[in-house]
Amino acid sequence: MIVNYEAKGRFGYQQSKEYKVPVISNKTDKGKWLNAYINKFFTGSHNYFQKGKVHVKLKNAYFKVNNDLSVMVLWFKNLKKLKQENFVGEVFNAQLYKQQYNYEEAA
Numbered sequence: 001m002i003v004n005y006e007a008k009g010r011f012g013y014q015q016s017k018e019y020k021v022p023v024i025s026n027k028t029d030k031g032k033w034l035n036a037y038i039n040k041f042f043t044g045s046h047n048y049f050q051k052g053k054v055h056v057k058l059k060n061a062y063f064k065v066n067n068d069l070s071v072m073v074l075w076f077k078n079l080k081k082l083k084q085e086n087f088v089g090e091v092f093n094a095q096l097y098k099q100q101y102n103y104e105e106a107a
Helices: 029-041 069-081
Strands: 002-008 014-020 052-058 061-066 094-098
Touching: 002 069, 014 069, 029 069, 029 094, 061 069
Parallel strands: none
Antiparallel strands: 002 014, 052 061, 052 094
16 A cells, blocks of 8 residues: 655655555554554555644553544654564553634733
8 A cells, every 4th residue: 555645844845655554464563553653644544634642652652643634644654663572461442532612802
C-alpha cells in the first residue's frame, strides 16, 4: 500500500510525498498493533478534515498527536523503530478528540 501525503517544509511550502507501507506479520503483538494502526489511519476510513488531536495509549505513555496525515506517517516510521517488548499485551486504541472553541461575549 502506498500513502500519498503533503509534507510541510521549513519555509512554508508543501511537497507531495509517497510512503510505501511495509507488510507486517500478525504473529507478534507489535505486528498486530502496527497493523491496527495502518488499518485505522491509512486505509481511508479516518477523517483528517476535523481539527483536533488523536490520543493513543502505549504501555504507560499517552500520546497526543495532531490529526494530520503527514504527522501520522512520520509517527508510524518512529513506532516501527520501537522494540517488540514495548507492545507486549497492548491492544491498539486511538480516539480523536475534536478541538473545542471557547467563544466569550465581548463586554
